[in-house]
Amino acid sequence: MTTEPPAAERSLWARLRRTVGDGTVADFVDRGVSHPLFWLLPALLFIGVFQLYPMVEVFRMSLTDTSLISSQESYVWLENYRRLLGSERFYSTLRVTAIYSVGSIVLQLGLGLGLALAIDYGVRRGLRGPLLTRVVVLSAWVVPGIIIGLVWRIMLLETDVGVVNNALGRLGFEVVPFLSDAGMAVVSVIAAGAWRGTAFSMIMFYAGLKRVPEDLYRAAKVDGAGPVARFRYVTLPQLKPVVFVVTILVTIYSLNSFDLIFALTNGGPGRATEVIALAMYKSAFESYQMGMAAATAVVLLVVTLTVTAVYFRVFDISEEI
Amino acid sequence: MPTDVSNDEHHGRSRRTVLLATGAIGTAALAGCAGGGGDDDERPVTHGRVGTGDVEFDHWTSAFYSPDEDESLQPEAASAMRARFEEWAEENPEYRANLVYQADLDQWESQLVTRASNGEAPASSTLDSVWVPDNREYLQPLNDYVDDIDDFFPFVRETAMEGDDLLAAWFYTGLRCLYYRTDLVEEYGDGDPPRTWDDLLEVGGAIADGEGVAGFTIQMSALDTLPFFWGQGGELVDDDGMPVLGDEDNYDALLSTFEFFADLVEAGVTPQRVGTLDDPAQVGEEAANGQSAMFIGSNSRYQISIEPNDDDPERWDVAEIPMREADQFATGVGGWTEGVYAEDGDVAEAAKSFAAKAVEPETMGRYCEAGSQLPTRESVFDDDEIYSSDTFRFQDQFREFLRNGVARPSAPIYSEAIAEEWVTAKERVFTQQSSPEEAVGTMLDNIADSYDGDVEYDD
Numbered sequence: 001m002t003t004e005p006p007a008a009e010r011s012l013w014a015r016l017r018r019t020v021g022d023g024t025v026a027d028f029v030d031r032g033v034s035h036p037l038f039w040l041l042p043a044l045l046f047i048g049v050f051q052l053y054p055m056v057e058v059f060r061m062s063l064t065d066t067s068l069i070s071s072q073e074s075y076v077w078l079e080n081y082r083r084l085l086g087s088e089r090f091y092s093t094l095r096v097t098a099i100y101s102v103g104s105i106v107l108q109l110g111l112g113l114g115l116a117l118a119i120d121y122g123v124r125r126g127l128r129g130p131l132l133t134r135v136v137v138l139s140a141w142v143v144p145g146i147i148i149g150l151v152w153r154i155m156l157l158e159t160d161v162g163v164v165n166n167a168l169g170r171l172g173f174e175v176v177p178f179l180s181d182a183g184m185a186v187v188s189v190i191a192a193g194a195w196r197g198t199a200f201s202m203i204m205f206y207a208g209l210k211r212v213p214e215d216l217y218r219a220a221k222v223d224g225a226g227p228v229a230r231f232r233y234v235t236l237p238q239l240k241p242v243v244f245v246v247t248i249l250v251t252i253y254s255l256n257s258f259d260l261i262f263a264l265t266n267g268g269p270g271r272a273t274e275v276i277a278l279a280m281y282k283s284a285f286e287s288y289q290m291g292m293a294a295a296t297a298v299v300l301l302v303v304t305l306t307v308t309a310v311y312f313r314v315f316d317i318s319e320e321i
Numbered sequence: 322m323p324t325d326v327s328n329d330e331h332h333g334r335s336r337r338t339v340l341l342a343t344g345a346i347g348t349a350a351l352a353g354c355a356g357g358g359g360d361d362d363e364r365p366v367t368h369g370r371v372g373t374g375d376v377e378f379d380h381w382t383s384a385f386y387s388p389d390e391d392e393s394l395q396p397e398a399a400s401a402m403r404a405r406f407e408e409w410a411e412e413n414p415e416y417r418a419n420l421v422y423q424a425d426l427d428q429w430e431s432q433l434v435t436r437a438s439n440g441e442a443p444a445s446s447t448l449d450s451v452w453v454p455d456n457r458e459y460l461q462p463l464n465d466y467v468d469d470i471d472d473f474f475p476f477v478r479e480t481a482m483e484g485d486d487l488l489a490a491w492f493y494t495g496l497r498c499l500y501y502r503t504d505l506v507e508e509y510g511d512g513d514p515p516r517t518w519d520d521l522l523e524v525g526g527a528i529a530d531g532e533g534v535a536g537f538t539i540q541m542s543a544l545d546t547l548p549f550f551w552g553q554g555g556e557l558v559d560d561d562g563m564p565v566l567g568d569e570d571n572y573d574a575l576l577s578t579f580e581f582f583a584d585l586v587e588a589g590v591t592p593q594r595v596g597t598l599d600d601p602a603q604v605g606e607e608a609a610n611g612q613s614a615m616f617i618g619s620n621s622r623y624q625i626s627i628e629p630n631d632d633d634p635e636r637w638d639v640a641e642i643p644m645r646e647a648d649q650f651a652t653g654v655g656g657w658t659e660g661v662y663a664e665d666g667d668v669a670e671a672a673k674s675f676a677a678k679a680v681e682p683e684t685m686g687r688y689c690e691a692g693s694q695l696p697t698r699e700s701v702f703d704d705d706e707i708y709s710s711d712t713f714r715f716q717d718q719f720r721e722f723l724r725n726g727v728a729r730p731s732a733p734i735y736s737e738a739i740a741e742e743w744v745t746a747k748e749r750v751f752t753q754q755s756s757p758e759e760a761v762g763t764m765l766d767n768i769a770d771s772y773d774g775d776v777e778y779d780d
Contacts, residue, residue: 065773069434069455069733087770088763158594159612180594182754268541269596270749285427287737287771288434288455 055301061294068288080295089271089279090296094303097275100190100261101254107194108250109243112201117235119202120209134206141199149263152192153179179265182272189261189273196260197253201246208242209235244315248308255304276300365410366403368392371675372410372417376667378444380418380675381429386447387422398692405688409678416671418445430455442662445672450656453481453489454731460660461669462486466677472698476654480728492679493694494656496722497545498715499640500608500622501615505532514640518549518581521615521643525590528614535613536590541599541751543743544653544729545617549578551727552644552651557739562732564739567765567778577645579757582750596751606630617642620695620719639715641722654726656697683707695719738771 032038065076084090115137122130140148155163156178165175178188212235220230236243258277261267267274267282274282276296284293365372368389371380387393388403410416421443423429430452436442437459448456464470464487470478473491481489501514509531510524525536539545547557550566555574559565566575585591598604601619605626608616618626628634641650659676663669678684682698686707689696693712701708702720713719729735746760755763769776 068431069737070438083770087767089767158592158597159607175594177593179597180752182752185597265597266599268745268748269752270745270754272752272754282741285431286741288431288733289737289771 058294058297061291062298064291064294066290066294068284068290076291080291081299084292084295084299089274090299092271093274093276093279096186096271096273097255097277097303099186100193100257100273100275101251103186103190104193104197104254104257105247105250107190108197108201109246111194111198112246113205113239115198115202116205116209117231119206134203137199137202139199140196141203143196145196145257145259146263148192148196149260152188152195152260153264156188180269182269185265185269185273189264192264193254193257193260197250201250204242204246204249205239208239212238240315244311247315248311251307251311252304255300255307276303366406369420370417371406371420372413374413374415374417374671376415376671377417377419378663378668378672378675379421380672381421381423381433381443381446383426383429383447384422384424387420395692398688401688401691405678405684408684409675413671413674416674418671418675437662444663444668445659445661445676448489448658448660450480450489450491450494450654450658451729451736453658453660454729455733455736456660457483457488457731459662460488461662461664461673462488463490463661463673463677466673467680469698469700472682472700474654474697474699474723474726476723476726476728477697480731481658483731489658489660490676490680491656491658491697492685493689493692494654494697494723494726495619495621495695496719496726497548497617497619497642497653498719498722499615499642500605500618500627500637501640502608502636503638504636505614514638515615515643516641516647517643518584518645522584522588522590525585525615526588529589532614534611535592535595535607537585537615538591538595538598538604538607538613539617540601540604541596541744541748542601543740544655546578546582546747547729547743548642548651548653548727549581549644550574551653552642552649552725553577553646554649558730558732558734562730562734563774564734564768564772564776565778566739566768567776569779572761572778574645576757576761579746579750579761581645582747583753583757586751586753591751593752596748602626609634620713620715621693623714624693639718641725650725651727652722652725654723654728656694695723699723734768734772738768742767742771 062080063075063077064073065079066073115133119130119133121127122133156165157163158165158175158177158180160166160169160175162178164178168174168176177184179185216234216238217230220234225233256277257275258281261273261275261278262281265273267278277300280293280296280300283289283296363373366388368387368391371388384392384394385398386395386402388399388406390396390399393399393402406418423432426449430449433442433446433448433452434455437456442459453460462483464485467487467490470482470487474494476494477491481487481491499514503512505528506512506514506524509527510520515521515524521537527536528534529536550557553574555566555571555578557564557566557571565571586593601622602625604613604616605618605622607613608618609627609630623634623637623639627637631637642652644650659679661669661672661676663672679688680698682701682704685696685698686701686704688694689701690707690709690712695713696702696708699720702716710716729740742764746755746764749755749760749763750757765778769778
């Protein structure tokens with residue numbers, strides 16, 4: 001047995017039934033679902049909560065004297081930026097970061113492209129080994145940076161126990177100060193970073209090479225183009241969007257490098273290999289100066305955005321993307 | 322097995338290594354034992370709890386100090402911890418301490434400070450002595466619970482006290498000293514260990530030339546080299562915590578210390594590569610393997626690195642750290658403490674009595690003997706019943722050295738800037754990137770920049 005709803009509810013029920021009957025709710029749902037915002041909402045929420053809010057909070061914190069060892073916090077506005085930009089240490093880390101990034105980009109792009117071309121060559125000619133090569137190179141990419149740093153550190157020990165120095169000693173060379181000489185330490189850090197990052201570049205370039213139509217190579221051959229000419233006038237133009245993407249990603253990754261350097265040299269000797277991200281970590285968790293660390297993070301963000309903008313202008317690939 | 326955790330500049334790297342390696346176990350222990358929730362065991366002491374009383378409080382600690390041999394990261398000391406806890410539980414049946422194990426030292430340290438600043442700290446915690454300065458604003462006095470404060474070595478009274486208030490129960494310590502090969506010092510010197518820097522340069526250089534090994538090595542931590550500065554009377558900060566290491570008298574001690582570092586490398590006594598040596602175990606093991614003749618190491622370095630790795634460990638001996646002048650003495654000390662954050666009420670009383678128990682002479686002697694550590698009370702050395710005279714091969718010398726112990730200063734600027742800048746400057750000099758004057762100048766500028774206030778070195 002059903003009971004009759006009270007008058008107010010009866011009225012509401014009647015309106016709802018009428019609405020459904022008229023199709024207004026269905027239309028409303030249809031309109032909502034068909035609006036792009038509905039589908040973008042989860043992503044916007046995710047970005048807002050996990051990316052935009054932390055970014056805003058970091059910027060706010062950079063204007064304060066927040067410290068891990070004090071409950072007091074006050075706004076010092078641009079004081080952290082003034083201290084940062086006025087310190088010799090900042091320019092030292094900026095210089096090291098620039099050297100590390102440029103070295104990493106050149107090596108990772110060069111080696112990645114070289115490996116990708118070699119593998120592509122092997123695949124096109126049905127040679128054995130490209131798969132194994134890809135797996136071996138990729139294994140460097142899946143190992144965490146901290147582990148790679150420790151492994152390289154052991155390899156570069158400056159005694160007979162060090163793998164590299166031991167090998168050099170057997171060949172009659174003196175012990176090479178890979179980590180205790182400031183210049184060599186920078187080279188060592190770049191080499192370790194390139195060893196790890198080359199796999200990523202290789203995979204990206206290899207994927208790009210697979211997209212180059214075979215017809216273009218055949219046409220170039222018919223026109224009399226040799227291997228170098230085919231690379232120059234067919235392969236490179238076809239790879240331009242991939243080069244752009246890889247360059248941007250490797251640059252961003254290099255500018256933010258932290259784990260590998262932390263494990264390999266911890267920024268030393270002195271501060272010879274201290275990059276911006278490592279200086280930021282030390283400000284936050286060794287000196288407890290969260291405000292200063294946040295200011296460093298903001299400056300690093302600005303540097304990264306600026307470099308990316310320059311890339312967009314230099315590459316001029318608006319037609320491709 | 323003795324550990325080298327007590328006084329490592331980097332907050333106990335050996336301990337950290339073990340903690341990291343057992344991270345999963347630690348996490349499981351946290352999940353299973355934190356707070357002792359749901360523990361219906363009737364025993365007075367378990368891995369997660371001490372006592373069964375109604376007044377309950379959380380005590381943060383490390384699995385190094387577990388009373389359970391199966392759970393402890395230092396099983397040889399578990400029985401001593403158990404005895405301490407059982408005695409306390411029997412003396413205080415109304416109290417119950419829930420042991421909350423911390424698996425990561427850095428997080429532990431930062432959590433303590435952050436929580437304390439928000440008024441959410443645990444009632445009590447075990448603290449590395451180097452954490453005490455950052456926590457001194459929040460630590461509560463233990464004077465009413467700790468007897469005979471004058472019995473502690475001077476460095477405890479100078480570091481863990483604020484005025485007359487004892488803020489931390491420092492229950493063991495460690496020190497730095499010179500380890501040297503007696504056979505080589507006999508062959509290339511007069512047989513006596515180097516007492517001054519000139520002695521060290523002379524005998525170290527002769528050994529390096531004659532044997533083709535490093536004459537002297539040192540780890541890149543502040544605590545290993547600050548004694549060279551402290552021994553000259555150098556001071557890092559004043560009573561207000563302001564950096565004064567650039568003041569006239571201190572500057573002279575500072576510069577001479579860094580000039581000594583430069584001399585070590587230039588004379589070929591110390592290889593440039595020590596500029597990257599930050600692992601105390603590596604320093605000790607290189608020496609045990611015949612790659613160096615002298616080094617600065619902790620009191621437990623002999624048992625950890627030399628004895629197990631050297632075919633003839635008897636050829637090693639220890640001495641006070643060489644100084645600029647023969648009548649100067651200093652050694653760096655560290656160790657772990659118990660501190661209380663609870664301010665009042667039954668919980669504060671319970672936590673304070675729990676912390677104080679750690680520094681009763683019998684408790685301290687028992688733990689130090691079991692864990693191969695050094696007591697912070699001088700009287701403990703006198704009683705063979707509570708602290709065996711055989712705990713260390715060089716025990717009598719260590720007792721003497723402790724009288725000249727200097728702990729890292731109780732000022733936030735030390736951990737915020739001085740320690741890091743000291744190490745950086747030292748690395749730059751050892752790796753010949755900077756002259757001593759440049760390295761010291763940059764260090765002083767950076768420390769002044771980091772200090773929350775105006776620093777004008779009085780020169």
